[in-house]
Amino acid sequence: PEPAVRADAAGVLTGRVTSVADVAAAELLLVLAQGPDGPELHAVEATADGVRTEAVTPLDLTRPLGHLTLDGARGRLLAAGDRARAAVDRALLTGAGLLASEQLGVAEWCLTETVRHTAERTQFGRPVGSFQALKHRMAALWLEVASARAAARNAADALATGSPDAAVAVAVAQAYCAPVAVRAAEECVQLHGGIGMTWEHPAHLFLKRAKSDELALGSPGRHREALAGLVGLDAP
Template structure:
């Protein structure tokens, strides 16, 4: 009898190369993405900080971490990408990294990369010459994509509307799931500047990650994949995005805790720093433990994606089900322990709270991920009113 070899143990630690990448990204963000700059960018109405994006993508090469070297990328993987997202979450950086360098790139990698229709946009995204967006609602969870709302005719012209697409307004390339002329699922590439393409900006909760409705009226599309391959490419992108989003949430939570500790050391009441009060110490200690656990789940998801583990869907669902609420709680505790100053527009804290709440909805809510987790780990879901009598 052939025995299945045991799966490799997950590696939750950071390598020296990953720490070097972190240092480079953190240094860049310290120079070009301080809180005042983020607040100004949020108020400006620009789709993203173009100068910061050029530095991140061009000078550091972070946009091409998931792209193989033969296709113009850095040939790294999800673990390194997760480190970048940690730092971007720590700075609530207004750049389309998750949507372009993760979602759009992963969707393209799921297509035939030997074709120029796939290889050329991949190289452009990896170099940061353009940005891309996977044209699905931001709330779409892995394995739960709704039937496409766009149809393609025999010439590849696309017609339809997709709501609440993250970073679509500033994207140069749209990857659009659609129904082909025969009704089969398909994935098309569409130039955002082409005739028949219109984006309708909507007011998002998180001003650093703009949303827009995408309207296509006979827009010319280039076919990338059809049938099961198209479905698999989109679902892999959503799974990778959800798994790596946990690292962004981790970085956000870590900033909130560090800022809370700093502030409570400096703020005094009754002649003592408020951070010396036992009740506040307990709250911050509990949050530290939650964040430590969230770090483990986020690193496990990134490692599973990097190893292409069959357990990756479970690791991603755990990371989102646990880590998303932790990020929200960290931001809420940060706000409460800052008191009145945390409610002001001048303080960047509100950006973190809004990003945390937005991320909690992005790529599947915690409840949706818990539901998805029940089957693979062998847990029965809750029995509804239509369940067995007496259950």
């Protein structure tokens, strides 16, 4: 899609970008803009004239978001044309690949915490984790987390080594790890029982992080669609 910011022939930037992570704390902004001859990448000082940020309440309160408005702001041109687009695409690919590792971390914490809690919480004189129904749910989640670990590490390795299959590895990792993190967090909340639904227990923080990560750099559906194009298959 065309960038939300436009640049005129003099490099003056105008436009609005919504839901930018940590924009209020940033000192330097990298802005992709549509210039007279194609895409341009500009570096803009956060304190420059014509730059305004507006804080918004995010789903994940541990990751602040804000809207960025540029009204006649000036920056420094870093790249233009195909070079600008390639730089942004590579940055987004790298970000999505590394985000899979964060999603893996969320899922691992949720599984570990759930196993610990169900081993300690007793009902009818025995740990609730010994009940077959809960054993099956945690075993199924363990298999998903193990597969997510393989996908996330494969994506990180492909990016680090400059593999030609990096785009495929990242699409697989995001399509798989994002829903696993959400499912692990949901199971963590449910299998903790009443305390899992309280504000005092941290389970809700992991669920909110998992849901925000699922949308941050493309939904699982978008990554499955990208994967279909990369491997020459019709998307569902």
